[in-house]
Amino acid sequence: MANPSTVEPTRRDMLFIATGAVAAVGAGAVAWPLVSQMNPDASTLALASTEVDISAIPEGGSLTVKWRGKPVFVRHRTKKEIDEALATPLAQLPDPQTDAARVKKPEWLVVVGVCTHLGCVPLGAPGSRGEYDGWFCPCHGSHYDTSGRIRKGPAPTNLAVPTYDFLSDTKLRIG
Amino acid sequence: MSGPSTFVPQSALGRWFESRLPIGGLVHSSFIAYPTPRNLNYFWTFGAILSFMLVAQIITGIVLAMHYTPHVDHAFQSVEHIMRDVNWGWFMRYSHANGASMFFIAVYIHMFRGLYYGSYKAPREVLWILGVVIFLVMMATAFMGYVLPWGQMSFWGATVITNLFSAIPLVGDAITTWLWGGYSVDNPTLNRFFALHYLMPFMLIGVVILHVWALHVSGQNNPTGVEVKNVQRDTLPFTPFATVKDSFALVMFLIFFSWWIFYVPNYLGHADNYIEANPLVTPAHIVPEWYFLPFYAILRAIPSKLGGVIAMFGSIAILAFLPWLDTSKVRSANYRPVYRVFFIVFVLTCIGLGYLGAMPAEGGYVLASRLLTLYYFGFFLVILPLLGLYETTKPLPATIADSVLPQGGAKLQPAE
Ligand code: HEM
Ligand code: FES
Helix, strand or coil: CCCHHHCCCCHHHHHHHHHHHHHHHHHHHHHHHHHHCCCCCHHHHHCCCEEEECCCCCCCCEEEEEECCEEEEEEECCHHHHHHHHHCCHHHCCCCCCCHHHCCECCEEEEECCCCCCCCCCECCCCCCCCCEEEEECCCCEEEECCCCEEECCCCCCCCCCCEEECCCCEEEEC | CCCCCCCCCCCHHHHHHHCCCCHHHHHHHHHCCCEEECCCCHHHHHHHHHHHHHHHHHHHHHHHHCCCCCCCCCHHHHHHHHHHCCCCHHHHHHHHHHHHHHHHHHHHHHHHHHHHHCCCCCCCHHHHHHHHHHHHHHHHHHHHHHHCCCEHHHHHHHHHHHHHHHHCCCCHHHHHHHHHCCCCCCHHHHHHHHHHHHHHHHHHHHHHHHHHHHHHHHCCCCCCCCCCCCHHHHEEEHHHHHHHHHHHHHHHHHHHHHHHHHHCCCCCCCHHHHCECCCCCCCCCCCCCHHHHHHHHHHHHCCCHHHHHHHHHHHHHHHHHHHHHCCCCCCCHHHCHHHHHHHHHHHHHHHHHHHHHHCCCCHHHHHHHHHHHHHHHHHHHHHHHHHHHHCCCCCCCCCHHHHHCCCCCCCCCCCC
């Protein structure tokens, strides 16, 4: 056999490469829908917003609503809770974020009630709010403060703030 | 070890068929004439027990699937319907649910057997790695199966485990959403888990065939770890010797299995799984099924999310590298006095991790999990590589026959 590098490419080589390239593109084009079908479908995407009436939540109380299959906590914060959140120096936070960046109106904190560790719902009833008066996740022991920021435990980030709008003083739209 | 088959069917029809598709010869050479070391002990019967359990899970599973509805609004009710209304439904479900546990008991014994007798060493590396693949697919299958009854533990177990993937940097969240088919574990998740739970056991059959094929190329290891030198002296034909021994062990195992099904069918499950899934309330203690507890303990021992996930998957992946981590030339721990001690401590470590995985992640439990996790990895990464270089091993018998037969020419049962 001649050394291939000294031989001129033939038409056959060209056809071989072109066929291979088309086959690869074809395989990719078929694989894409097979993978993509597992992503959220149109009906799941369509359920993406929820309206909530917040007029009945007393100061210090909170409401849990379901949004995209997950709980969202709407907490009516007391003056003390707001002050605590504001007074915390950023240097003490594993995931530094000011309270102002996490709320639209200081008395209303709206966060996704899913622990950023592995997805449990943190506890927020009085008495089980953890060491920082916010939420405590019993699964692996994460503590969140009154701004929903992670303070202690394995969770890496603060409770997520969903996109939301105040439609009026008593109506909230999440999503 | 098996050459071309010399099998000749008795009947003319059999010979006609055999010359067209030699399946009789395949079965004959694999399960009848196949030479097995004459010193195998009962730890070698778990392969047959595992094969039986796989078939049993498939049969009970298909029966359950005839009555089960993979939809979030109906799944929990349909399982209760199986328990209360379907003829023998309780029996099928208890057999399937406890069958999964029996399957894991058998696989853990089978794996520790390999670890003790050095069955992963050359020339059995591929055989061992196929075993690790089987273990992984089994775990995925059992995990998805546990989600199907859609109780609280189903739901929250699924949530915690799928969230492990969100620890992957950059693409983690996208992967998790893709796995869920939504923004949380929900109907699309249940539906695809059912499809995959049905599929994976059949994939297992495929891998098991490769596993047995690899086994029949290298031949079985044995308690001495010494290779077969003389087929006549060192081995016995599979049938009747292994067939009968495997059958007897299987019967014993089935008695054990029946005890769970008929006397304590819910002992290995969790009471919270008889509460229908509620996405808004997490149970106070989430624990996986017992067979995942050691890995769960390792996950929780590491104080960082990504680190915990890496350690957990690493603790399984490391098994695949075992053939190269163990540097000792001697296979069986019977002739490795120091390894034997480390091995026993390793088994206790795994059991200890299992216990800790069921305890709350706080205080002394976390510290203990960290120490045991350290030993788990230290065993593979430090002890095994070094021990092979420094350990003084005991003298090996010259042949398998020498280790079990009275010396001085006792009459041998010849292999066929
Ligand atoms: C490797 C083999 C298998 C293992 C380890 C396994 C494991 C499991 C487990 C742990 C459960 C949860 C049981 C419970 O707590 O109720 C389950 C449920 C289920 N499995 Fe399997 N399974 C296997 C094969 C199959 C096959 C082949 C099918 C069907 C074709 C199947 C169909 C089902 C169904 C319908 C359920 C839901 C009903 C129930 O929860 O009892 N399984 N499986
Ligand atoms: S899921 Fe909340 S601490 Fe792990």
